[in-house]
Amino acid sequence: xxxxxxxxxxxxxxxxxxxxxxxxxxxxxxxxxxxxxxxxxxxxxxxxxxxxxxxxxxxxxxxxxxxxxxxxxxxxxxxxxxxxxxxxxxxxxxxxxxxxxxxxxxxxxxxxxxxxxxxxxxxxxxxxxxxxxxxxxxxxxxxxxxxxxxxxxxxxxxxxxxxxxxxxxxxxxxxxxxxxxxxxxxxxxxxxxxxxxxxxxxxxxxxxxxxxxxxxxxxxx
Amino acid sequence: xxxxxxxxxxxxxxxxxxxxxxxxxxxxxxxxxxxxxxxxxxxxxxxxxxxxxxxxxxxxxxxxxxxxxxxxxxxxxxxxxxxxxxxxxxxxxxxxxxxxxxxxxxxxxxxxxxxxxxxxxxxxxxxxxxxxxxxxxxxxxxxxxxxxxxxxxxxxxxxxxxxxxxxxxxxxxxxxxxxxxxxxxxxxxxxxxxxxxxxxxxxxxxxxxxxxxxxxxxxxxxxxxxxxxxxxxxxxxxxxxxxxxxxxxxxxxxxxxxxxxxxxxxxxxxxxxxxxxxxxxxxxxxxxxxxxxxxxxxxxxxxxxxxxxxx
Numbered sequence: 001x002x003x004x005x006x007x008x009x010x011x012x013x014x015x016x017x018x019x020x021x022x023x024x025x026x027x028x029x030x031x032x033x034x035x036x037x038x039x040x041x042x043x044x045x046x047x048x049x050x051x052x053x054x055x056x057x058x059x060x061x062x063x064x065x066x067x068x069x070x071x072x073x074x075x076x077x078x079x080x081x082x083x084x085x086x087x088x089x090x091x092x093x094x095x096x097x098x099x100x101x102x103x104x105x106x107x108x109x110x111x112x113x114x115x116x117x118x119x120x121x122x123x124x125x126x127x128x129x130x131x132x133x134x135x136x137x138x139x140x141x142x143x144x145x146x147x148x149x150x151x152x153x154x155x156x157x158x159x160x161x162x163x164x165x166x167x168x169x170x171x172x173x174x175x176x177x178x179x180x181x182x183x184x185x186x187x188x189x190x191x192x193x194x195x196x197x198x199x200x201x202x203x204x205x206x207x208x209x210x211x212x213x214x215x216x217x218x219x220x221x
Numbered sequence: 222x223x224x225x226x227x228x229x230x231x232x233x234x235x236x237x238x239x240x241x242x243x244x245x246x247x248x249x250x251x252x253x254x255x256x257x258x259x260x261x262x263x264x265x266x267x268x269x270x271x272x273x274x275x276x277x278x279x280x281x282x283x284x285x286x287x288x289x290x291x292x293x294x295x296x297x298x299x300x301x302x303x304x305x306x307x308x309x310x311x312x313x314x315x316x317x318x319x320x321x322x323x324x325x326x327x328x329x330x331x332x333x334x335x336x337x338x339x340x341x342x343x344x345x346x347x348x349x350x351x352x353x354x355x356x357x358x359x360x361x362x363x364x365x366x367x368x369x370x371x372x373x374x375x376x377x378x379x380x381x382x383x384x385x386x387x388x389x390x391x392x393x394x395x396x397x398x399x400x401x402x403x404x405x406x407x408x409x410x411x412x413x414x415x416x417x418x419x420x421x422x423x424x425x426x427x428x429x430x431x432x433x434x435x436x437x438x439x440x441x442x443x444x445x446x447x448x449x450x451x452x453x454x455x456x457x458x459x460x461x462x463x464x465x466x467x468x469x470x471x472x473x474x475x476x477x478x479x480x481x482x483x484x485x486x487x488x489x490x491x492x493x494x495x496x497x498x499x500x501x502x503x504x505x506x507x508x509x510x511x512x513x514x515x516x517x518x519x520x521x522x523x524x525x526x527x528x529x530x531x532x
Binding site: 039040042043046047049050053054056057058059060061063064065067068070071074075078092095096099102103128131132135136138139142145146165168169172174175176177178179180181182183185186 | 261262263264265296298320322324326364365366376377379380381382383384385386387388389390391394395397398399401402404405406408409411412415482527530531532
């Protein structure tokens with residue numbers, strides 16, 4: 001505003017020159033518009049770049065720290081220490097916890113963790129967790145059989161076979177699961193007292209949901 | 222892999238067209254598999270069923286077997302339907318994936334149950350249905366372990382171990398983080414150089430940034446007239462340095478032609494040169510300050526320094 005009242009008239013001459021200059025430079029260089037855009041953006045890019053890089057560095061640093069901490073927990077669990085693990089922990093940590101519980105034979109705490117792995121859509125880890133659970137049950141069944149206590153062993157073997165089967169459904173090339181399913185299946189042959197035809201398959205039968213609960217009386221007297 | 226398998230499919234069962242009214246509608250049913258032997262517990266068993274039907278017949282999806290357990294030893298995992306024209310007929314292909322859970326003691330033959338598939342054709346006189354019977358077929362399963370494994374004291378030793386979670390390696394993540402930290406440092410150095418922060422205080426092509434800093438340093442001068450003249454001189458020096466020669470009021474439009482980045486600051490520069498003329502040639506600092514006060518000079522220098530960064 002103040003400049004327009006300028007008595008020297010410098011600005012009036014200036015007003016004309018930009019268009020001339022712009023046209024001249026545009027004609028001479030085809031990439032001029034792009035170069036101009038870059039010149040205008042450069043200060044903003046230079047400001048944004050260190051901020052974004054710093055945020056990324058902090059993010060990766062936090063993730064790395066979390067992995068370090070999880071690895072420590074996994075090592076502690078594998079060393080046999082009973083370290084609690086939250087259900088929202090990383091999947092490898094959950095699997096390590098499942099394997100720890102399976103070694104100690106605490107099968108009832110394993111199933112919620114397997115459900116979490118299932119919900120996360122990780123078939124490989126679900127399969128390995130189910131395999132560990134089935135192994136724990138099979139070991140318990142062996143324990144009963146060694147003491148000559150056949151009644152509780154049968155349902156445990158059936159549950160183990162179901163879990164081996166589910167593990168194999170998630171991972172058909174899981175050779176350890178195939179092997180142990182074979183071991184469990186032959187136990188049923190070796191002890192024909194067990195109900196051989198009982199719910200090994202996983203057919204959804206809403207009316208017979210409780211047929212495989214251990215200790216449930218089944219069949220005719 | 223699946224394609225490689227299907228090139229070597231072996232026909233297992235060939236059911237020619239059946240007698241009766243169905244004859245014309247369902248012409249052939251063929252079951253094929255990559256092999257009918259050498260399966261073990263837990264293996265996937267694939268089969269391909271080709272059904273040739275009269276043109277116009279479409280498969281009824283509801284009549285296909287359901288996924289899930291078919292028997293205590295057999296699951297149907299997947300069934301895919303594809304159709305193609307085959308001369309005057311239509312070929313419907315079912316790709317079936319089974320999984321067997323039979324724990325065999327010896328090699329033995331297992332029968333995969335057959336099923337019936339319905340087809341329907343919508344004619345002018347109403348719908349015609351036809352059904353194709355996919356026959357049962359057999360494959361042999363092999364045992365995984367010897368019939369009588371060597372005796373072990375602890376029965377648990379027959380089992381394979383539980384497995385262990387591999388230890389986690391944080392290094393890739395941490396190194397990526399370090400890489401980004403280095404990038405942030407380099408980018409910050411670039412920003413500091415662009416803004417002439419320490420240690421890039423003195424650098425070529427940032428004359429207005431230097432002028433602005435000099436203006437800030439004038440803040441506490443007691444003699445206001447002297448400080449005002451120094452402020453004008455600081456900005457003059459910035460202009461001269463930018464252009465590489467002395468810039469006077471009459472050179473302004475040529476200066477702006479040579480440095481179009483500052484064209485937006487033309488009104489401010491015109492006022493500045495006017496104030497400068499009054500202050501130095503008219504020797505009237507008070508009137509010059511009325512034209513362009515000290516804070517306005519500082520603001521102009523800041524705008525010029527910002528424009529300088531986009532030059």
